[in-house]
Amino acid sequence: MGHNAASEAAFAEFAAASRSRLRATAYLLCGDWDRASDHVQEGLIRVYVAWPRLLRHGGELAYARKAVVSAFLDSARKRSSTERPTDLPADRASGEDVARSVADRAALMAALARLPGRQRACVVLRYFEELDVRETAVALGCSEGTVKSQTSRALATLRAMFEDAARDELVVAGERGLPW
Amino acid sequence: MVNDLQELMRQNVAAPPPELVDLDGLVAAGRQRARRRHRGRLAAGGAVVLTAGVVAAGAALWPSASTGPEPAGRPPAAHGPTISLTDATRAVEGQDYRVLAHHTNANLDADNGQYFDGVTDDGQILFQDGPRGPYWNQRLALMDPATGEKDWLPDPDLGQEQFWPVELGAENLVLQSVEPDDTDGLQGTLSVRVFDRATEQWSTLQWPGLPQVRGPKNGQVGPDGRLYVLTPATTPGPPPGGWPTAPDGDAEDADADGETSHLWSVSLTDTSDVRDEQQVVGDFAFTDDAMVWTDGSNGDPGRVHVRDLASGEEHSFDPHTGERCNLLSLGASQDRIVMSQYCGTYDDEVRDDRVQVLSTSGEPVVTLQDSGIDGWVTGGAVVVSSFRGAMAGTYVYQLDQDRLLRVSDSVSNFGMGGPTPDGLFLWHTPFNHRHGAEQWLGQLLD
Numbered sequence: 257m258g259h260n261a262a263s264e265a266a267f268a269e270f271a272a273a274s275r276s277r278l279r280a281t282a283y284l285l286c287g288d289w290d291r292a293s294d295h296v297q298e299g300l301i302r303v304y305v306a307w308p309r310l311l312r313h314g315g316e317l318a319y320a321r322k323a324v325v326s327a328f329l330d331s332a333r334k335r336s337s338t339e340r341p342t343d344l345p346a347d348r349a350s351g352e353d354v355a356r357s358v359a360d361r362a363a364l365m366a367a368l369a370r371l372p373g374r375q376r377a378c379v380v381l382r383y384f385e386e387l388d389v390r391e392t393a394v395a396l397g398c399s400e401g402t403v404k405s406q407t408s409r410a411l412a413t414l415r416a417m418f419e420d421a422a423r424d425e426l427v428v429a430g431e432r433g434l435p436w
Numbered sequence: 437m438v439n440d441l442q443e444l445m446r447q448n449v450a451a452p453p454p455e456l457v458d459l460d461g462l463v464a465a466g467r468q469r470a471r472r473r474h475r476g477r478l479a480a481g482g483a484v485v486l487t488a489g490v491v492a493a494g495a496a497l498w499p500s501a502s503t504g505p506e507p508a509g510r511p512p513a514a515h516g517p518t519i520s521l522t523d524a525t526r527a528v529e530g531q532d533y534r535v536l537a538h539h540t541n542a543n544l545d546a547d548n549g550q551y552f553d554g555v556t557d558d559g560q561i562l563f564q565d566g567p568r569g570p571y572w573n574q575r576l577a578l579m580d581p582a583t584g585e586k587d588w589l590p591d592p593d594l595g596q597e598q599f600w601p602v603e604l605g606a607e608n609l610v611l612q613s614v615e616p617d618d619t620d621g622l623q624g625t626l627s628v629r630v631f632d633r634a635t636e637q638w639s640t641l642q643w644p645g646l647p648q649v650r651g652p653k654n655g656q657v658g659p660d661g662r663l664y665v666l667t668p669a670t671t672p673g674p675p676p677g678g679w680p681t682a683p684d685g686d687a688e689d690a691d692a693d694g695e696t697s698h699l700w701s702v703s704l705t706d707t708s709d710v711r712d713e714q715q716v717v718g719d720f721a722f723t724d725d726a727m728v729w730t731d732g733s734n735g736d737p738g739r740v741h742v743r744d745l746a747s748g749e750e751h752s753f754d755p756h757t758g759e760r761c762n763l764l765s766l767g768a769s770q771d772r773i774v775m776s777q778y779c780g781t782y783d784d785e786v787r788d789d790r791v792q793v794l795s796t797s798g799e800p801v802v803t804l805q806d807s808g809i810d811g812w813v814t815g816g817a818v819v820v821s822s823f824r825g826a827m828a829g830t831y832v833y834q835l836d837q838d839r840l841l842r843v844s845d846s847v848s849n850f851g852m853g854g855p856t857p858d859g860l861f862l863w864h865t866p867f868n869h870r871h872g873a874e875q876w877l878g879q880l881l882d
Contacts, residue, residue: 267463271462279455280452284445289455297462301465302469302746305724306725323747330660360439360444361444361447361448364444365448383441384446423439424438425438425439427438428441429443
C-alpha cells in the first residue's frame with residue numbers, strides 16, 4: 257500500500273519522463289521558467305504522495321497535470337496583487353519575419369499574463385494540452401459550463417489585446433467546431 | 437497574416453532553458469511530505485483522549501435525573517466485516533516487532549515522571565521530564581533510542597503548561613498548548629512553541645486574529661505546512677432532563693447530536709497569517725493526498741467528506757456507523773479512514789466500542805468491535821488500547837496487512853505517548869502494582 261523501492265523507482269521514471277511536458281505547461285501558466293520548475297516540483301511532490309494509489313488506479317499523467325495546475329493556482333492566489341504584467345509589444349513594422357515572430361510570441365505571453373489564473377489555465381489546457389472540455393473541467397475541478405464560459409472570455413480578451421497592440425489577428429485552429 | 441494560438445504557445449515552449457533535475461531530491465521531498473502527513477494523523481490520534489475527556493467532563497456537569505430506558509441485550513453487529521479482540525494474533529518480539537527503547541517510572545502516584553512524548557522523523561525520542569518537585573519547570577530532551585543518551589534542549593519556558601506535539605520534524609519541533617478561557621475550560625487561546633533544531637532556539641507563536649480554539653488539542657499540520665485548528669460552531673447540550681444513566685453509572689450519551697466546528701488555519705512563521713477556511717466540520721484528518729472530515733463529532737458523525745488536495749475534487753458518503761454511535765476521533769492513513777466510536781452500554785456493562793476502518797471511497801474495510809477499547813492512527817497502523825479483563829492490553833492493527841496483533845496484556849493507569857514516524861509505535865504497561873508505568877517504543881517488522 258505504501259512507498260517502497262520499486263514504487264519509488266517507478267515514480268522517478270515517471271517524473272523524469274513527464275517533467276519537460278509539465279514544465280512547458282507550467283511555463284505557459286506562469287510565464288517564468290524558474291517558477292514553472294517550482295510548480296512542477298510541487299506538483300510532482302503531490303504526485304509522489306499519491307503514487308501508491310495512482311499505481312493501483314492509473315491516471316498518473318492526468319493527476320500530475322492536475323497537481324501542477326493546482327500548484328500554479330495556489331501560487332497565483334498567494335502572489336502579490338501589486339505585480340503588473342508588461343504591456344504587449346506593439347508591432348514596429350520591422351518587416352523582418354523573425355523579429356515579428358519573436359514579438360508575437362512575447363505578445364502572447366504578455367496577454368496570457370493579464371488573464372485571471374483560471375481563465376489562463378483553461379486556455380493552456382484546452383489549446384496546448386489539447387484537452388477537451390470535460391477533461392479540462394476535471395483538471396480544474398469545475399463544471400464543463402464554467403470551462404466553456406471561462407475559455408470564451410479568455411479568448412475574447414486575448415483577441416482584444418492583440419488588436420489593441422496592432423498585432424495580426426489571433427485565431428484558434430478549428431474554432432468553428434467549438435461548442436460555443 | 438494571422439497568429440494561431442496553439443502554434444504561438446508551442447513556439448513559446450520550444451526552447452526551454454536547461455533545468456537541473458534532481459530526482460533524488462524530488463523523492464526525498466516527497467518522502468518528507470508523506471511523513472508530515474503521517475505526523476498530522478498522529479496528532480489526530482491523540483484527540484481520542486481529549487474527546488473521551490470532554491464526554492466525561494460533560495457527564496459530570498450534566499444532570500442525570502433520568503435513568504431512562506436502557507437498551508437491553510447485546511450490542512448490534514457493526515456494518516460490514518467485523519472482528520473483535522479475540523481475533524488478534526499474539527505478536528512475537530523479534531518476529532513481528534522489536535523494542536527500540538523503554539523507560540520506567542516506578543511510582544507515578546507519588547510524583548510526576550519522565551515520558552516518551554513522541555519520536556521525530558529522524559528517530560529521536562522527545563523525552564519529557566516533569567514538572568515534578570522540586571523542579572517545577574518541565575524539561576525536554578531528544579533521546580537517542582540506540583544509546584539512551586539525552587540531548588537536553590534549552591528551557592522552552594513551558595512551566596507547568598500542558599502541551600502536545602503536533603510536528604516532530606528533523607528541522608523543527610512544534611508543540612501546541614491551549615490556555616483555557618474562564619468559562620467552561622473547553623476552549624481557549626492557542627499557543628505554539630517551535631524549536632529550530634539547527635539554531636537550538638525556541639519561539640512562541642500566538643495569532644491575534646484567531647478565535648478561541650476547541651481545547652486543549654486539536655491541531656494538525658496540513659500538507660501546505662499550515663497548522664489547521666478548530667473553533668467552536670455548535671455544541672449540542674444534553675436532552676431535557678439530562679442523559680440517562682448507563683449500567684456502569686456514567687451518563688449514557690450514546691446517539692448524541694454531533695458538535696460542529698469552524699476550520700481555521702494559521703501560518704507557523706507569520707502570526708498575522710490567519711485564515712478562516714470557510715468549512716464547518718465535525719472532526720478532520722489528512723491522508724497523504726486528501727482532507728477528510730465528518731459533519732459532526734463527539735456525537736453523530738453524519739456523512740464523511742473527502743477532498744483531493746491536488747485537484748480540489750470532493751465526494752462524500754454515509755459511513756454506516758451504528759444508529760447510536762458517537763464519533764470520538766477521526767484519523768486517516770494512506771487511503772484508509774479510521775473512526776473511533778462509542779455506541780452505547782448494554783447488559784452486564786458491556787460497552788459497544790468500535791474502531792471502524794473505511795476506504796476513502798466509502799467501502800467498509802473492517803470494524804473492530806469490543807467492549808472497553810479505543811484506537812488511534814499512527815504511521816500505517818491503528819493502535820488500540822483495551823482496558824477490560826482478560827482482553828486488556830495494547831493491540832496494533834496493520835492497515836496494509838489487515839491483521840491485528842496483540843502486543844501486551846495490560847495497560848498502565850496513566851496516559852502517555854505521542855506521534856511516531858511510520859512503522860514505530862508507543863505503548864505502556866503497568867509497573868509496581870500499577871503505581872508506576874513502563875513505556876515502550878517498538879518498531880513493526882515486515
